[in-house]
Amino acid sequence: QKEVEQDPGPLSVPEGAIVSLNCTYSNSAFQYFMWYRQYSRKGPELLMYTYSSGNKEDGRFTAQVDKSSKYISLFIRDSQPSDSATYLCAMADNTDKLIFGTGTRLQVFP
Amino acid sequence: DVKVTQSSRYLVKRTGEKVFLECVQDMDHENMFWYRQDPGLGLRLIYFSYDVKMKEKGDIPEGYSVSREKKERFSLILESASTNQTSMYLCASSLNRASGNTGELFFGEGSRLTVL
Numbered sequence: 001q002k003e004v005e006q007d008p009g010p011l012s013v014p015e016g017a018i019v020s021l022n023c024t025y026s027n028s029a030f031q032y033f034m035w036y037r038q039y040s041r042k043g044p045e046l047l048m049y050t051y052s053s054g055n056k057e058d059g060r061f062t063a064q065v066d067k068s069s070k071y072i073s074l075f076i077r078d079s080q081p082s083d084s085a086t087y088l089c090a091m092a093d094n095t096d097k098l099i100f101g102t103g104t105r106l107q108v109f110p
Numbered sequence: 111d112v113k114v115t116q117s118s119r120y121l122v123k124r125t126g127e128k129v130f131l132e133c134v135q136d137m138d139h140e141n142m143f144w145y146r147q148d149p150g151l152g153l154r155l156i157y158f159s160y161d162v163k164m165k166e167k168g169d170i171p172e173g174y175s176v177s178r179e180k181k182e183r184f185s186l187i188l189e190s191a192s193t194n195q196t197s198m199y200l201c202a203s204s205l206n207r208a209s210g211n212t213g214e215l216f217f218g219e220g221s222r223l224t225v226l
Contacts, residue, residue: 008150032213043114043200043217044153051212088153090215096141096160096207097168098215102152 003027006089006101015110019076023089023101026070030091030099033065035074038086038103047087048074079108113137116201116218123225129188131221133201141204142184143215144168144176146197153200159184160206191225198222 006023013019021035031052036044048063050056050072056063062075072091076083089101117132135142141160145153145168155168157176165176173195177185184203188195199221207213 006152032207034214036215041220043202043219044215045217046214049212049214092207092213094207096204096213097143097155097158098213100145100153102150 003099004089004091004101007104008102010105010107012107012109013079015079015081015108017079017108019079019083019106019108021074021076021087021089021104021106023072023091024070025072025091025099027091027093027099028067028070029093031067031094032092032098033063033072034090034098035061035063036088036090036100038088040085044088076106079106081108081110084108114201114203114216114218116199116221118221119219121221121223123191123223125192125225127191127225129191129223129225131186131188131199131201131223133184133186133218134182135184135201135203135216136182137203137205137216138181139203139216140181140206142178143202143204144174144184144186145200145202146170147200147220148197156186156199188223191223193225196223196225 035048038044086103143158202215205211
């Protein structure tokens with residue numbers, strides 16, 4: 001079993017839709033949770049960061065962490081074509097090594 | 111603006127050739143990492159370094175070595191390239207989380223290597 005599981009998609013939604021991206025994990029020691037966005041032919045960039053459980057909101061993006069279920073989510077409201085990218089979840093215990101999901105490819109069509 | 115620069119965006123090499131991938135960061139980060147990214151497999155850690163001249167194996171170090179002679183530079187070496195090393199290679203750097211930082215990784219643009 002992989003430490004981090006993420007549905008690869010692709011996920012195709014119309015502009016304006018609410019998008020839900022998810023990851024599950026097996027290591028209960030993980031306490032740092034991140035979402036990265038990667039555009040085609042570019043390196044990943046940090047989108048959201050959460051420490052431990054709870055929600056965090058930044059504009060149209062909301063990250064949720066449920067440590068009891070070992071489940072994290074990223075919600076995108078009012079999705080735009082510019083949100084079309086691959087979204088990678090990543091997490092870490094108290095070390096500096098991040099473990100990544102395989103990424104979900106999202107396409108938002110006009 | 112923070113920056114991680116990878117020396118080559120695209121490389122084509124032949125089987126058996128020695129390949130050097132260079133990475134430089136200008137943020138004075140302690141940590142540097144080399145990942146490879148393949149469809150369906152995501153990002154897999156090859157090697158990482160917490161300090162100058164210090165290196166640790168990641169999840170898939172076989173066939174690779176690294177060098178960190180200066181804090182800002184981390185090189186990935188393929189001693190004898192093979193076709194199964196055709197991939198996208200991503201370098202990243204971060205501050206040490208023990209110092210109270212988030213541990214966010216800053217990535218370069220990637221180096222796409224094709225081994226024929």
